[in-house]
Amino acid sequence: MSDLLIGGAETSTLAALASPVTVIDSTTSCQDVDELFRADEHLGCLAVHGDGPGRSLGLVSRVPFQHLMSGRLGYGKLLNTRRPVSALTDWSPLVVHAATGVAEVARQVLDRGSSQRFSEVLVADPGAPLRQVSVTDVFRALSGELATKALTDALTGLANRDHFLQRLQQCCTAPDVRRRLALVYVDLDGFKAFNDGHGHGVGDLVLQVVADRLRGCFHPGDLVARLGGDEFAAVVQLPAGVPVGPAARQLGERVRACLSGTISLSSIVLPGRASVGVAVASSVLADGETLLREADLAMYRAKAAGGGRVELVTDVGSTAPREQFAPDRRELQRAVDEGEFLVHYQPIVEVGTGRLASVEALVRWQHPRRGLLAPGAFLGAVADAGFAANLDLHVLEVALAQFSRWQRNLGRAAPRAVNVNVSVQGLLHPRLAPAVLDALSRAGLDPAVLRVELPEAATTTQLDVVRGALGTLRAAGVRLTLDDLGAGASSLHHLTRLTLDGVKIDRRFIAGLLDDERDAAVVVMLLELAHSTGIAVTAEGVETRPQLEALQEMARGRPTFVQGHLISRPVAAEEIALPWSGGLHHLHAHVPGPRSAVPTAPGPVASS
Template identity: 40%
Template sequence: MATPPDDRLDQLLELVVELASGDTGARMTPSPAADEIDAVIVGVNMLAEELQALNGDLEARVTERTVQLEQAHLQLERLALYDPLTGLANRTLLGDRISLAMAHADRGAAPPAVLLLDLDGFKAVNDSFGHPVGDLLLVEIGRRLREMVRETDTVARLGGDEFALVVVDAGHEQVLAMAERIRVALQAPVQAGEQSCWVSASIGVCFAVRGQDAATLLRDADTAMYAAKNGARGSVQVYEPRMHATALSRVLLAEDLRVAIADDQLLVHYQPIVDLTTGRTTGVEALVRWEHPERGLLAPAEFVGVAEDTGLVTALDRWVLRTAVAQLAAWRSGFLRGHEFAMHVNVSPIELRTPRFAEGVLDCLAEHGVPPGDLVLEMTESHLMGEDAGTLSALEQLRTAGIAVAIDDFGTGYSSVGYLRRMFLDVVKIDRSLITGLDTDPQQHRVAAAILAIVDAFGLEAVAEGVETAEQAERLRALGCRYGQGYLWGLPLPAEGMTALLVVSAAMNPP
């Protein structure tokens, strides 16, 4: 009987081909013969098992790496498009959303509106409670903003304490109503950790027009926001084209001021402070002026705000201090030798918070040989409302050295009586608004009497600003106010003119 043909070699060849083509699940069953061919079949099957296991492991690793890459991509996208602190959109994503809304407007939809918000008082929170509390405040502000907009709108944090909203498919009245709701909501206290923080928001609104790009729209909203800040803080301002011209003018003025400080275009004028009992001039206030090469003599109100916004106020304040102290030294070396006399110099809150501020003041006095007791540093009450540890430390250092500290424009802030309790104060300068009408209005007389009584109760000296008539001066004297300042005794004068007046005063009132 003939032996059937053995086709195992052909089957084995087919198995190798299948495995080579990628079918790692292919297998071949050995025959009962259990000979050398079957041994090869078993070996190939074992190799196939290893290949299949290896292939499965590789596929699992590829899947895992793919998931990791996708997650990394999402994380990078989030970092690129979202603010890591608040989870809000960032400036990049905001620009994309504005561009998308403008593209829809080009196809017939209503153009979007952009609201830009800047928190008023945020720096005081950071300075008083620290940056962790400030971060919690920003997160809570972001949450409130998200709750007040629709799902179709975008809320973004641009950095620092600036937020922006893109409002789509809404009319002007709807947008302004939303801005007002936000303004009111942000006036409520915010709980940041264990601290209750009070801030407000200055809001600029810009309604887009077709064809406008995202950068221009944001710029105009920012311009409107600064108009709100420079006006009544915590208000809403709608962008108008004239605002851009004003903003550009401020930029140019800042550049001119930078040159003016370096090129000695600034001047100091001096206004007398007079003892109401004796009529003797006991001090002067140094008031900066700017001899602009094209615009003529500029008063502080025309450029100090620009200096504060651009960071130039520190250089400006230091220049005024050096000039005033040098002038005082010159007077002291001559006709004012032995006389009671003080130089009043205004200090911005920015300068007050700079490192080594107190040391710089003391070095300036030492350089010119002026005793610390001859200097009075003035700061407005509203600027002291955000006092921080650095400010208080500087004030304490100044007081310890013998330099007096005065609150300027007293009566125009929010916490006047509370500030009179502070241990760093020596002088209270009563704002002119409380002096106007003192000689004709009985109500104003009673208000002035009450304020002077409070100042006296805290053991402080009072200087009445804005005194214009002899009757006002006499009523202030009768109420116990010791010093006055105002047009009654003359306008602020350059050093030469003030020197002439002081020579006469010194001669009439010898030490």
């Protein structure tokens, strides 16, 4: 296995990005400055030392300086050569402390006027020389930070639950990895009583100590995660040449011993005890869910036996392997033909007024044997079967037909738009634009009512391939929205390469909005980025009234939209109470607009 251990969770600062900057005097001639830039093609800027009030420190950036030196009709150099550089200096550069976080610097950059937004940032650190960093490097570092955040538990810096489950499934389906694959499940004994007695702040410190001990207990190639609360897990490949049972027992005892030392926090001492369950996969195991469940049950057996011990289960999946869910194209087409794929709708409302702006179409599968399946349970299998583009088109046609009915029956009280997701396969389909426009024509709808949500998972190369098709859709009036902004490193890069009408902030950041300073800083930065470029922004996964109130404050009266279980769960078309009678001022747990008490599927809602 590759190196899967996640490192610390600290926010990156400018200190690691900054490079030295040359400081010149304000009396230096523009001719001398021009020669400095010409002599070094990598010299991006110069700091200028001033000598008067309001002119103590300035900045000269290469591109605007050379533009001014060229001037209209090429007379710029003639006019400026003998002038002091002070005349062409920006005397209000952005100067930040070296310890400032990247997200905060990005926010400050976006707050500046358009003429200064792309100038270098000067980095000051008392007792150290002045340095500089380019805006490009700031946003590149922020992209990496967002990608890391999407995989990391904010409190401990270990992998988070989503990342752990994804990588576990990959390990279980890789023939060279799953053999002798062990899952270690850890629960701290007595932690709940300790947490209740001493408070969550002290409890969080204990969890950080435990995370540090687990980092030292496992090898760099092992994936270690905090699943939630005081539960941790790791996935490990047992060494070859040692019988599975003894190897698994040795692994579990090593983890138990690693956590057995007392934890001292000032005057508080917690006896280190943990219950450990270890489950080992057989060679026929094909899903991580089974392995995780068996390790969890083994951990509970250890806890029921008094705690502070290890329980094993080996050869998981050998006697009764779980039925693999791998529908082929024929079964998927049959499900489409028989109406098993249902489309539910989730309202998107304006944060300031509660006005219904749109509804997002989300697919479910009413499977004849498995029951109602949420998207996360089948979309991977649909993609594996090469059927994702077909399903995209089916959902689009169903959603447009429903939207057309709303318009006929409700008139001006109908929703104003409908959001429909497109998969990566659907995005790359050679008939993407004609298929979408044909579906709109058959439904008798103006293209302006459709918002196509582009997948964040699409690579830059893939988006370059479909740039023409996306341009055709926008020219026809279809709106384009980037889904899950912030979920990966490519998100911010997509903003610079695509012409977009909207973005949706990934639900991970909304979930941590009130408790994690990093999440709050990222949300503010993304709101500022969207608003400054005139792009509509929607916050996904709004679950609580305090989250909504925080977003209202951050929006500062600018058009911002929200969706999530606080507003309504996704529901069938007939369950949305239209005309919309929303308005957010009276929200407590749910608004009385949609009948949100009617659940459609448990757990978080994934978009199609």
